[in-house]
Structure formats: structure tokens, C-alpha cells
Amino acid sequence: MIFDYFKKVGFNSMVGVPCSYFNSMMNCYHKNKKLIISNNEGEAVAIAAGKKLAGGNPIVFFQNSGFGNALNPITSLIQTNKIPLLFMVSLRGDKLLRDEPQHLIMGKITKNLFTSIGIRSEILDSSKNVKMIFKKIKDDISEGKSFALIVKKGFFEKTKNLTKFVKKKIPKTYFLTKTKSVKKISRRNVINIIKKNVPTKSCIISSTGFLSRELYSLGDDPRNFYMVGAMGCSCSISLGVAMIKKNHNVICIDGDGALLMRLGSMSNISHYRPKKFLHFLINNESHESTGGQFSNAINVNFGQIASGFNYASVSVCDDIETLISSISWCIKNDGPHFIEVKVKKITDPDFPRPSETPEFNARRFTNYLSNLE
Ligand SMILES: Cc1ncc(C[n+]2csc(CCOP(=O)(O)OP(=O)(O)O)c2C)c(N)n1
Numbered sequence: 001m002i003f004d005y006f007k008k009v010g011f012n013s014m015v016g017v018p019c020s021y022f023n024s025m026m027n028c029y030h031k032n033k034k035l036i037i038s039n040n041e042g043e044a045v046a047i048a049a050g051k052k053l054a055g056g057n058p059i060v061f062f063q064n065s066g067f068g069n070a071l072n073p074i075t076s077l078i079q080t081n082k083i084p085l086l087f088m089v090s091l092r093g094d095k096l097l098r099d100e101p102q103h104l105i106m107g108k109i110t111k112n113l114f115t116s117i118g119i120r121s122e123i124l125d126s127s128k129n130v131k132m133i134f135k136k137i138k139d140d141i142s143e144g145k146s147f148a149l150i151v152k153k154g155f156f157e158k159t160k161n162l163t164k165f166v167k168k169k170i171p172k173t174y175f176l177t178k179t180k181s182v183k184k185i186s187r188r189n190v191i192n193i194i195k196k197n198v199p200t201k202s203c204i205i206s207s208t209g210f211l212s213r214e215l216y217s218l219g220d221d222p223r224n225f226y227m228v229g230a231m232g233c234s235c236s237i238s239l240g241v242a243m244i245k246k247n248h249n250v251i252c253i254d255g256d257g258a259l260l261m262r263l264g265s266m267s268n269i270s271h272y273r274p275k276k277f278l279h280f281l282i283n284n285e286s287h288e289s290t291g292g293q294f295s296n297a298i299n300v301n302f303g304q305i306a307s308g309f310n311y312a313s314v315s316v317c318d319d320i321e322t323l324i325s326s327i328s329w330c331i332k333n334d335g336p337h338f339i340e341v342k343v344k345k346i347t348d349p350d351f352p353r354p355s356e357t358p359e360f361n362a363r364r365f366t367n368y369l370s371n372l373e
Helices: 002-008 020-031 041-053 064-079 101-116 130-142 187-197 210-217 234-244 256-261 265-272 302-308 320-332 358-370
Strands: 013-016 035-037 058-063 086-090 120-124 147-151 174-178 203-206 224-226 250-255 277-283 313-317 337-342
Touching: 002 020, 002 130, 013 020, 013 041, 020 035, 020 058, 020 086, 041 058, 041 064, 041 234, 041 265, 041 358, 058 064, 064 086, 064 101, 101 120, 101 147, 120 130, 130 147, 174 320, 187 210, 187 250, 187 277, 187 320, 203 210, 203 234, 203 358, 210 224, 210 250, 224 358, 234 250, 234 265, 234 277, 250 256, 256 277, 265 277, 277 302, 277 320, 302 313, 302 337, 313 320, 320 337
Parallel strands: 013 035, 013 058, 058 086, 086 147, 120 147, 174 313, 203 224, 203 250, 250 277, 277 337, 313 337
Antiparallel strands: none
């Protein structure tokens, strides 16, 4: 069966948004507890990228109607950092079949879209020699390039719906602190405190824009992954890393604009419950990196949102002492933890950009992770 073949060649998990064309494959991975259902296609790319950085080998799957949702992390994350992934994309709107109107345009352009972003693809139907195709996949991936399988209706055997998801028994979120903003601290101070107070071997994944640049300006480190693009994806990359490096502290430093962009990603962090996961939100209530425009965080209670998603603990801080004591508590207790820090906005930032290429940094991060026991 084709599933055995995918497993044999090393694709050990599957992350994506369901399409009925893939039900039999999804069933197989689900039975092996290796299926992750993401909330959107971009989140799938980011989780898979995190897994790949940490030594995993996932397949990203989705219906071609969701291709657009994946484009940003495909181009600005995996291609920019040379993190090669295998995509399995169903071909709705196939010109040889009569399909619903909403699929027709994407059906026509799916293959060309992959070509135009520099990803080779093959259309999979029953006439194709899968072994030959896998040789191409292996070649491209070993050169740091992604590859896409565009799957026609009926390629995978038809099966009934997936086995049910078992609801986990999760204790109520523990609220560590709920402080009221009085005098906000600076982001620089907060990042410095995070760096100094998390265990020295923790890896740190930072969100796009000034956040990553400020982390870099405080001292480059192989344990850092500066996510230069893919706004909103840092917590999903972190989840992917944490799912592989289970005994390791994974620290995500997020921005409010970024988190709001892909808020649903928090549900998978809560569902998979990485115990050593700390999700920091640096909340300046603005898109500082693009000129300080307000963000929609102004009226949002992130602590309640994290609690609604069932994080293990939530802490909302606006002073240094509370931040330090929250980190120390989180390190000693099982996560995933959410720590929001309200910070003041700065008006004239001037941070250096990482001088090494994203590809260099990604490789260095992977080496760092692979040397951890
Ligand atoms: C998908 C995407 N949309 C928009 C941008 C442009 N952009 C870069 S950083 C940024 C603001 C990020 O806001 P936030 O996460 O709150 O962090 P801050 O800039 O305040 O540190 C925006 C809109 C982008 N890089 N990627």
C-alpha cells in the first residue's frame, strides 16, 4: 500500500488541512498517532518547518483551494531558509472532471503556481510510476528544495471518514498573575530577561520584524531562530520543534500583530501540550516594525484567550519582578505556558539585521538542535 511506501522512504508524519482525497492516508497516519490537523495551510507549513529543523520528516498536505493560505510561509519561510518539504496537494478543479465552480481557477493554475515559485511538481494519478517520482523527490530534498505531489481524484483508495479524535482530559488553566498596566517596560529589557532566565540550552524562536532584530542585537546565538518572514508562524514553528525535541525547553517570542494574524495556531499548541513550551507575547499594541500603526490588540484580553485555548498556565506581566518569577515557575511546571508582557512602544528603533543569511542561521539552528541529547 502506498502509505507503507511513504513510511519506508522516511516520511514519518503528516501535517495539513483535510481533503477527502486523502482520507486513506490520513487514516493510516492517524492510527500511528502521526497526523496533525492544522487550522490553515500556512500553519501546516510552519509546523512542518519546525519539525524539519529539529530532524523530523513531515509531509504537508492540503486541498489546492488552500494554496493561497500557504504561499507566504512557503516563500518567506521554507524557501528563504532552505527548509525542504514534501507537499501533497489535491487537485480540485481538474479540467477532466466536472467540479464545483469555486475550484476551477485554482485547478487550472496549481501546477504553474508551484513552477512559478520554483518548486518542482508531479501530477499523481494511477498511471504514474511512484518509485520514479520518489527518486525526484529525494534528489530535490537533498538539494534543499521542496517538491509537490499534485494528487488527482481516486489516486488514493476511497475509505470512510477518519477514526474519531479522542478528547483529552485537560486541567483548567492556572492563572499565575493578572497585573494591571501601570508603567510599561521596554521590549529590550524583556528580551534580555527572557534570555537570562530561561535554561541556557533553551532554543528561542522569535517573530518577524523588530522582535527578531532586537533579539539578534542583544547577542547572536546558535540557539536562536530569527524568523525573518512568515508573520504569525513563530509559535507553529516552535510547536514543530517541541514535538521532536520533547525534553527540551522551546521558547517562542511572539508579537501581538503576528499572534492575531494566526491566532488559531494556539489550539494545536494546547492540543499537543509540549511540556517545556513557553509562549511569550510581547504586546506593544502595535505594528511597530512597519511604523508603529496600532494593532487590533488594543481591546484584546490575550490571557483569557490563552486560557480559552487551555494552555496549562497564563501569566500577564508588566513589571520585571513578576516576569522573572513567572518564568521561574513555568520552567518548574509542565506547559504549555503563556506569558504576556505589556511593553511600551518605541518611536525610533535602529536595530541591525542579522548579517548572516537566513539559510546559514537555519542550518546552524538545526545543528544546534541535533547536538542536544
Ligand atoms: C504576512 C505578512 N504580512 C505583513 C507583513 C509586514 N509586517 C512585518 S512586521 C509587521 C508587524 C508585526 O507586528 P507585531 O507582531 O505586533 O510586532 P512588532 O512589529 O510590534 O514588534 C508587519 C505588518 C509581513 N512581513 N508578512
